[in-house]
Every structure is written in structure tokens, then in C-alpha cells.
Amino acid sequence: MKVLVLGASGFIGSAVTHAFVRAGHIVWGQTRSQETADTQFSPCEIIPVVCDPTTEDGRVIWTNIAKQIDVVVDCLAAGGADQALGIFNAFLEAVKGRPEGSPRPTYVYCSGHYVMARGYGGLDEWSDERQPAEAPINKGTIWRTKIEGAVVGEQSINGIVVRPACVYGSSGSYFGDYHFKPALDALEAGKTEFESIISDNGKILTIHKDDAADLFVRVAEAAPACRGEVFLSANPSTDNIRDILDAIVRITGLKGWKAKKPADAYETAWITPLLARPSLGQALTGWQPKRMAVSDGMDVYWVRSSAGAC
Ligand SMILES: NC(=O)c1ccc[n+]([C@@H]2O[C@H](COP(=O)([O-])OP(=O)(O)OC[C@H]3O[C@@H](n4cnc5c(N)ncnc54)[C@H](OP(=O)(O)O)[C@@H]3O)[C@@H](O)[C@H]2O)c1
16 A cells, blocks of 8 residues: 555654554655654655645645555644644545545544543443543543544545554653653652652553554555544553552662642643553454553663663
8 A cells, every 4th residue: 555644753653654664555754854754764665755734835745645645644743623624634635536436545543542531430431442432531632523523424535543542662652751751850860759640540541652553554454444433542451550650660779659740631631541442453453452561561661761762
């Protein structure tokens, strides 16, 4: 297949782009940075597309490529419903001139699992991708349902949504910002403890970036069977921030950690438990996450995060 990944330099986007290349596809990667294109894309068999996809000039550049390819994946940093819908509508415009009877082009939108978050509790709080996305806890993320609904409801294409849980591996993404960096800062300052955000129960739904990327490739390859569906990209069991912080203490030699309250809506969202188990990815594509949980594999995840991205 010919694939264009928007946000190909990002934490999820880079894993997704490399996974499509490894799977044998012809892959374009979009970035706003010529340096990223030269140093991270060209040497890795990714065809660079340098533009800002949110501007009119940039739209012309990436949609010219989208006209001739099979799959577009939106892995851009979240910028709200209007930005996501603008990108999606530009894609629809680009592909609408294809000859009648052509195969449907595919659009995969990278969403987030917070649209499903119901908080901690019993089985009544459990969810999966077959449940409505009502986000009673994280109202700040409910805008996602506008773009999700547009993508899965569009009949002229294969529209697919993937909702990654809290993503780990490599530079750690928010695990790096929220949990690893405070420990590193404490070590550097000669302190014996570090502070971290955590909810009362500590539960968190997670997925390794490479397992997440594998699901993107599988649903795109099987797009005619996956169209109109939402896929949760998560490990089958929850992880626990307590175990993650204890593992950091074991590895660093720090004496312990202290809980601190979230400072903003993003931190609140991060620690809000989502009790969910994915099932559609396996049922339709045979997808199965392979990597160890964050706390179980901390020895390698910690080394990677403190050394920089791979
Ligand atoms: N990380 C997680 O744990 C996680 C979990 C669930 C869902 N998600 C969602 O998944 C999507 C991708 O997340 P991510 O963490 O991979 O994103 P990211 O690394 O923060 O950003 C992806 C790329 O977007 C581009 N970008 C950033 N700001 C931009 C702007 N203002 N205009 C145009 N391009 C911009 C950057 O590329 P260039 O600088 O190269 O142009 C960046 O590399 C987001 O919607 C996010 O909310 C993330």
C-alpha cells in the first residue's frame, strides 16, 4: 500500500511510520521540519513531506500526495475538533476525484482513550470499544467524538479510529514527563524522594508504542473489514502507577516517592483510571500486544527514557 502519516515525527506517529515501512509499504511521513526530514525520515526509507498541514500552503502539499495513495493516518498532536476536522475534510476533498468504481481510500484517525474514561469502580465502570464514548470523567476530551463520528460515519472512504491508551516505550512520552523526570530531577538535586501525580487507586490503562503501531498497520491493511469501527489500543490488563513508582525507586536507589495532586486538566486526565479491555483488534485483525507492562519492564523502559528517544 501507499501510506501517508501526518505527524510522522511524533511519539506515536514515528512508531506508526516505521511499522508501515517494516511491513513493506511505501510510506510518506509529514513533518514541519526539514531537519527532521533529513535526519530521521530519509535515512529510514520514509519519503519526507515537509509542510505545516494546518496551513493553506501546507494543505496543498500533503493533499497532492494524498490524491495518489491508499491510506492517510492522522497522528498529529491534538489540536481540537476544528483542526482534526479540517485535516479530515481536506483528505475527503483530495480523494473525491477518483474514478468511479475505485477502491475506497482509507483514513485512520489517532484518537485517545480518555473519551471512554468512567473512573474507578466495579464491573459497571468497565468499558471497551463497543461501548458508547461518553467520557463522563474527562469532559475536556469529549471534542474527540466530533472527529471520531465524522471519520467512522463517512461512507465514501474506509474511516477507522484507533484510541491509544497511555503510551510507553522509548522516550516515555507522558510517562517521561510525569513520572521519570521528577525522579531524575530528585537524583540530580541529591534528594532521597521524588513526587509524582497519582490517583487514589493508581490504576492506568497502557500500551507500548510498538504494539500500538502494530494495530494501526493491521487495521489499515484490513481496512475493508475494519471500516466504520473504533479500536482500543491497550494492554488487556491495567497497570498501576504505584508499581511504576516503586520500580523507579528500585532502579534509581531513591528511598521513596510522595503523591502530589495533578496541576491541570491534562495531569488529571492522565491519572483518571479507564477500566477497559480491547477486543475488536484481536477479533478482526488478530492483534495482540506483546510488550511487558510498564512496571514489569521498567529496567529497559527506564534506561531508554533517561537516555533519550530511539
Ligand atoms: N502520547 C500518548 O501517550 C497518547 C496517548 C493517547 C492518545 N494520544 C494522542 O495521539 C495523538 C498523537 O500523540 P503524540 O503524543 O504522538 O503527539 P506528539 O508527539 O506530541 O506530536 C506529534 C507531531 O505533531 C506535530 N505537531 C505538533 N504541534 C503541531 C502544530 N501546532 N501544528 C502542526 N503539527 C504539529 C509535530 O511534528 P513536527 O514538529 O515534526 O511537525 C509532532 O511530532 C494526539 O492526538 C494525542 O492526544 C497520545
